[in-house]
Amino acid sequence: MSVQTEGTDTAGEPAVRKARVPAPPRGDGRTAGAPSRGRAAAPYLLLLPALLATVVLLGWPLVKNGLLSFQNLNPRQLIQHLTEWNGVDNYREVLTGEDFWRVVGRSVVFTAVNVVLIMVLGTLIGLLLARLGKKMRLLLMLGLVLAWAMPVVAATTVYQWLFAQRFGVVNWVLDKLGWHSMADHNWLETQFSTFAVVTLLIVWMSVPFVAVNLYAATTTIPGELYEAASLDGAGTWKSFTSVTLPFLRPFLLATTFLEIIWVFKSFVQIFAMNEGGPDHLTETLPIYAYVEGVGNQHFGVGAAISFLTILVLLVITSYYLRLVLKQEEDEL
């Protein structure tokens, strides 16, 4: 769900807040008086709508998806509403095929490259924002916000135009710069260059989120910390590693987690760019599930791949999830 990638100014905020208000004292804050029974039910009542929505709107499709993954479901069964259980056939077909593991590897590499680029560039630009004068900062902010706000469907279309084989402005520039073989270059011809364009697109639309929020977080670092550091004789680099980085650590962790999810789930950017082509070579897990399931009308197999996709995502993010679990434990 790449869609979200650019849309999220929001997501960093909890992290930012966390950074600013390091673990507010909790637990003893309850107002006086023994809790009545109504009081005890209050949190559950407040959470009821959200939980209900999650169970019905997410849980139900998830369970349905799980059930479908154990069925032989092709156009005939779908059209006639037939249910044909076939045990673990779908999983066997996917897991023994040579494609699946290749796609998993590709998805992991793709995610890693993108997330590293996004986090490094985002952090650098965020720190740059902090160093700029007011006017330049506003200018750069404006540029970042425009890129950030571009809806993904439109952005993908625009990138196709920028990199178009004929009359695309990128090829023209490369040609003028002396790289004449690029004059009529088809960027979607090979796996590598298709991924390059997709990566540029994703990084372009994801960096602003990291940069802007990181900048906001740096403004909350108390000045005294830097003064103390410089009294200790710390140089620029030292004060960066001893003050800035530790302060931003929770923010960076949370943001990396979100970026991993968003990049991993990228769908529109890859699918609209080249439908996973050339020759299936840019299919990441979500695209693979879609092409095999919906495109190829092999719906049961598609459901099995979906399920495996979710598992892979869980494994990738398990480190952070464990961290959060522990932290929540500490907080209460």
Added chain:
Amino acid sequence: MKRKLAAAIVIAGMMVSVSACGGDDDDSGKNAGPDSFKGQTLTVWAMDGSTPDQWVKDVTAAFEKKTGAKLKFETQKWDGIQQKITTALSESTPPDVLEVGNTQTPAYAATGGLADLSDLKKEIGADWTPSVSQSSVFDGKQYAAPWYFANRVVIYNKKIWAQAGIKDTPKTRDEFLKDLQAIDKKTDAEPIYLPGQNWYFFDGLIIGQGGDLVKKDGDKYVSNLGDPKVAKAMDIYKKYAAFSKAPKDKDEATPQQAEVFAKGKTGAFIGMGWEAGTAVTANKAIEKDLGYFTIPGETADKPEGVFLGGSNLAVAEGSKKQALAKEFLKIALSDQYEGELAKLNGVIPNKQALESNLKGNAVAEAAAPGAAVGGTTPLIPEWGAVENNPNPIKSYMTAVLNGKSPADAAKQVEGDINKRLAQQN
């Protein structure tokens, strides 16, 4: 596969049809429809380009007069159509009548989503050209009615050809390639617009070489792209494509090649007759420069092989308006409106008696010699899955055009094709 035979019968019909016309007997007013249809609306899905405006207007008027019900045409795009039809057929309110491509009909017939039209065939289908109605027969039942057939021709820009000093249309492939070269040298136009994935044209070339896309291996169908005949066909494709700047990894619908041609900077393209209409809609000025000729073959006496594309009309099994849908088919496929469609779109009608409508139609006259040596993709239920996106045959074409050897390219997509052919229904 009896596809050669199919084509031969169609064309035999065309050749003798001149005087055989049965006339346009107008039976649309005979039995006024039962009032029970009043207030109902029949939904018809037709593909992009299939239904000329005039025809829609006339058929709608006749249908509404006869049945008292309303008729709603919804135009569908080819891109992603299989998923759309599959899901639609599973719904409680599917489109009542839908156009299904002849290569995809066997697959849909096998799903049980199409209503059995055997009765209708008895009633109005006695003189349907047997070979073309064959793609709709599954398990001995008729699951769709043949609607129209067409094959590709060369549509060219007379002005550009004149500028290049070409006097006559080419009769052989070599002449054609020479003409394209002349256009390339003497004008600043693109000689031909041929994107890398016009796979129906490619299929025609394979048919011309006497090759086939699949072969039988025991009781299974498997890819036959490794056949040297296929490689030869691809080689011919490559020669044509060398004269085009069109993208190697796109098909003729993205962008619509007729719209590219309409800009007047393209010498020719290979397309269906109705695409000329698309070009004129995009640019009225192009109309006077339009010309057509048969895709020339190796020698002057035998034109290039073509894919004999066709469309059938089917009724959704889940439709609650079966009787009304059949009323529609009776009107749409009546001699009057079937004939009108043939005339307006230059397509081959579903019975020989109506082929007189094509007389004097430049497109149809260019198409006729090709149809004689035309064929289709394998008419087996397994085939439908191969055409799903991303179509491996298109991947094969792009790979070869980008410099891979045909044998390597065939190997590269073979697994994908075989997997799809083996897919259970």
Added chain:
Amino acid sequence: MKRSLFGRIWPNATAVVLFVGFVFPVYWMFATAFKPTGDIISDDPVWFPTDATLDHFKKAVDADHFWTLVVNSVTVTVLSVVLSLVIALFAAFALARMRFKGRRGLIVTFMLAQMAPWEVMIIAIYMVVRDNDMLNSLVPLTVIYMMMVLPLTVLTLRGYVAAVPRELEESAMVDGCTRPQAFIKVIFPLLAPGLMATSLFGFITAWNEFPLVLILNKDAEAQTLPLWLSQFQTAFGDDWGATMAASSLFALPILILFIFLQRKAVSGLTDGAVKG
């Protein structure tokens, strides 16, 4: 802190280069949309649309059902965002301010829910919606889009609620407010930047979604704008003027909303920082 001339110049120079890099695709979209076709397909790019034309926009808006789709998109987007904000606010308050059994499990549930890969569950969703006879309706779209943004909204708002000093709330209660009143009068106003930030996320998600609407709503009258844009592109693939005009029209509402809300959200953030 003293800086050398170089030290003063390079941040600004980098900023300008970055600005151009980030803005150019957006600029090029609008510029192409306004250029006459001859300037779009020219061997040397025309950098500024000097002979601006509205032809491409006319073509884009001329598409069948365009205005119906606009209404649908706006309806679905606004409703799903409002719904998710309301529901999330309740949940966020409970998670941030109350102590109860299962709290930790719920937080993890929302974190997991946020990871749901919606596109890959499309057939399952389709079958659930189909079997409940809700195809070609805006209701499933609205609630599913709401669900897509709900987890992140809950988690984000929870952070905002937690950051409001507890004493503020308590002093309001000492002044005789009930807890709900204290929430509305004291906490809610402080949440404004958080609400704006999360609603932006919701807007952009709902506005963009298309694989789902493609399969759920075949009826042209029940579709949304992303479908119009993607189909437009397939049909007019090389007509970049019209395609870019369509993209511009599609992006414009979000761009405006973003510039408007983002400033408040970020300034809210920095204000808070000064106080903090």
